[in-house]
Amino acid sequence: MNETVYLNGQFLPREKASVSPDDRGFLFADGIYEVIKYYNGKPFRFPDHLARLKRSLEEVQIECGGVAHFEQVFAQLLAENKLEKSHAGIYLQVTRGAHQRVHHFPPNLSPTVYATAFAFPSFTENLENGIEVITREDIRWLRCDIKSVALLPNTMLYNQAREAGAGECILIRDGMVTEATHSSVLAVKNGVVITHPLSHLILPGITRKVILEICADNNIPTEERAFSEEELYEMDEVIIAGTGSEITPVIRINETPVGNQKPGEVTRFLQRTFFEMV
Structure with a gap:
């Protein structure tokens, strides 16, 4: 099937989509992204994703004319790729745009806006049986709350997990668990759900937020606090x-x-309640 993508206001075949070699996303990883999942054609927690997208854009000072119009863009992109009734994902990337290479933010650029749709089934075996993970030092920058495209540290660490036959890599900063390379980390001890508090050191995960809401609605105690790698090994559930x-x-x-x-x-x-929601 010929795949259709969205680029700067146009829907076009993927093979005809191109960006400038002077794009600052290519030169500096100067951009942000968002991933949204659609269950049977319906977006899950769409307002939360848009709010996070808007915040990331504001934090890096990229202006793209607001975010409300993306709802229709994504719906059409799913339809163009015949994914409007299935479990699918939308990947959106917004970079500052193209400009001769300089180390400051050039003014008045037109951002590069790219989106693609893809089949996004659940990883059933992992959900049912669980996964093994490794731990590594958190070598990322100090603004992990921004959903930046600058993911080289994440990919380096996740690649180490893959080479070790593991499914993820949990990150440790100054002896404390932060998150994983592309996931939030939560743990359970004596019935209490524990996770790192929101800060510049972790992404405000949408699923993390949903889990905390499920806990609140069902009288499951929670603690948003940093915990050590030593505590991680003593948890009842992770x-x-x-x-x-x-x-x-x-x-x-x-x-x-x-x-x-x-x-x-x-x-x-938490799994049962989550999938009842979606």
């Missing part, structure tokens, strides 16, 4: 959460078992 990961149990960390190496009771409840 969860990787994200738009693609959904709510994935962790059963081993660096080959050390988590609990009884099976998805725990709280994790299963």
